Amino acid sequence: MTSCADLDPFFDRELSKEAAADFREHLDGCSRCQVALHGRMQEEVVLEKSPERAVQHRSAGARPAPRARRHMLTYLAPILAAAAAVAIWFGTKSVRFGAARPSSPTDVALEIERRGVAMRSGAGAAGEPRGSVAQVGDVLRSTVRGEDHRAIWVYFEDRDLVTACPDGSGCSKVSGGLTLELRVSASGRYSIIAISSAQPILTPHGPLDVMLGSIAAVGAHFEIRHVDVN
Amino acid sequence: VLTARRFPRKLLRERIEQVEVAQPEPKNLEDVLEDAEPTLRRLAQRMCADSSDVHDLVQDTFERACRHGIPQEIHCTRAWLTTIMHRLYLDRRRAAARHPRPQVLGDGPGIASFEQGVPEPQWKRITIEDIHQSLAQIEPVYRDVYVLHAFEELSYEEIARRLSIGRITVGTRLSRARKRLRELLVQRFGLEDEP
Numbered sequence: 001m002t003s004c005a006d007l008d009p010f011f012d013r014e015l016s017k018e019a020a021a022d023f024r025e026h027l028d029g030c031s032r033c034q035v036a037l038h039g040r041m042q043e044e045v046v047l048e049k050s051p052e053r054a055v056q057h058r059s060a061g062a063r064p065a066p067r068a069r070r071h072m073l074t075y076l077a078p079i080l081a082a083a084a085a086v087a088i089w090f091g092t093k094s095v096r097f098g099a100a101r102p103s104s105p106t107d108v109a110l111e112i113e114r115r116g117v118a119m120r121s122g123a124g125a126a127g128e129p130r131g132s133v134a135q136v137g138d139v140l141r142s143t144v145r146g147e148d149h150r151a152i153w154v155y156f157e158d159r160d161l162v163t164a165c166p167d168g169s170g171c172s173k174v175s176g177g178l179t180l181e182l183r184v185s186a187s188g189r190y191s192i193i194a195i196s197s198a199q200p201i202l203t204p205h206g207p208l209d210v211m212l213g214s215i216a217a218v219g220a221h222f223e224i225r226h227v228d229v230n
Numbered sequence: 231v232l233t234a235r236r237f238p239r240k241l242l243r244e245r246i247e248q249v250e251v252a253q254p255e256p257k258n259l260e261d262v263l264e265d266a267e268p269t270l271r272r273l274a275q276r277m278c279a280d281s282s283d284v285h286d287l288v289q290d291t292f293e294r295a296c297r298h299g300i301p302q303e304i305h306c307t308r309a310w311l312t313t314i315m316h317r318l319y320l321d322r323r324r325a326a327a328r329h330p331r332p333q334v335l336g337d338g339p340g341i342a343s344f345e346q347g348v349p350e351p352q353w354k355r356i357t358i359e360d361i362h363q364s365l366a367q368i369e370p371v372y373r374d375v376y377v378l379h380a381f382e383e384l385s386y387e388e389i390a391r392r393l394s395i396g397r398i399t400v401g402t403r404l405s406r407a408r409k410r411l412r413e414l415l416v417q418r419f420g421l422e423d424e425p
Contacts, residue, residue, distance in 0.1 A: 008405045011276050012379070014386050020280065028323050038316045039412070041273055042353035045308045047380050048269050229239045 079219040106146040113139040146196025147178040153193040195222040196217040291315040306354040364414040372407035
């Protein structure tokens with residue numbers, strides 16, 4: 001037995017096939033649900049403009065479903081962690097991913113400026129912690145040097161894109177490099193991804209795990225620095 | 231706590247501006263259709279029983295839009311296309327009920343004249359920021375479910391696991407959140423409420 005109460009689960013695709021078919025029949029004769037359905041559709045159009053949705057859907061054709069993305073992260077995270085561990089174990093001065101091109105380094109510097117005082121963070125020597133701690137209001141200043149094309153992405157909680165250089169706000173080009181200055185405005189984990197590549201670097205359009213997979217696939221070199229903001 | 235942590239307001243504002251700057255409303259019909267296609271397809275998937283129906287509904291919507299062009303008074307083309315799709319969907323359902331086999335719809339009596347008279351939906355005045363502001367006034371117990379569903383696009387089952395509540399409770403809270411959101415928007419913008 002279906003009723004108007006099934007509109008939301010129907011629209012959310014939460015009904016079984018049979019129950020959805022029943023609701024469609026109900027919808028045919030229920031003007032109240034027809035109007036409400038239009039409202040739901042319009043609401044969706046507005047929600048599609050949300051930054052979260054926009055980021056997720058910009059590459060809809062090439063993107064797996066949200067559940068599949070979480071599975072991808074499950075698989076990708078250990079691989080990246082293993083790669084980082086191997087690189088550190090070999091005593092490299094900085095952790096580099098991507099194709100095996102030893103003559104194409106990505107040089108990254110990260111400073112945290114607190115009340116006008118700059119502090120160098122995670123300089124890249126072997127064994128140094130990769131993470132840093134900052135406070136709301138501090139300025140993160142990151143510079144990347146390396147191959148012909150360079151980019152800096154900043155993600156919040158590994159999911160929300162905060163800004164992306166070279167086109168985002170706070171980005172500037174310096175001789176042979178690219179610099180980002182970002183004042184952190186929320187507590188949580190910021191991930192700064194410094195990238196250099198012989199090929200043009202795509203504009204980020206999805207969650208961090210997906211984008212790392214994309215740039216690794218084209219042989220770009222990148223480093224990740226985490227900053228925990230309190 | 232959940233909402234505040236996931237959507238720091240300043241970050242959200244910055245990102246909204248970025249998205250809006252990067253994606254201005256297209257004016258050329260071809261661009262409009264290309265821009266709206268993913269949205270319309272996702273909406274059709276919510277309503278139609280199978281993929282061929284989804285494809286047909288999106289194509290019919292585009293065909294209808296191409297035939298008549300974008301009316302001068304329309305500013306939010308996605309909303310306009312969504313209204314066309316909604317009406318076409320209902321018309322297709324009626325046609326399917328009349329005919330055992332689905333037929334290609336012509337200009338039947340129910341759909342011949344609506345394009346010119348399609349009013350731009352009042353939702354055109356609502357922005358994503360308005361929704362966030364209204365959400366802030368909703369009880370957290372409902373808001374959290376709405377946020378997880380609307381922005382993270384989690385299923386009822388996933389939300390139930392995340393919040394350690396029952397799947398039916400998720401549905402109930404989501405419906406109440408939507409109802410409350412509409413009430414607030416009606417109050418603020420004078421939307422026509424659902425009957």
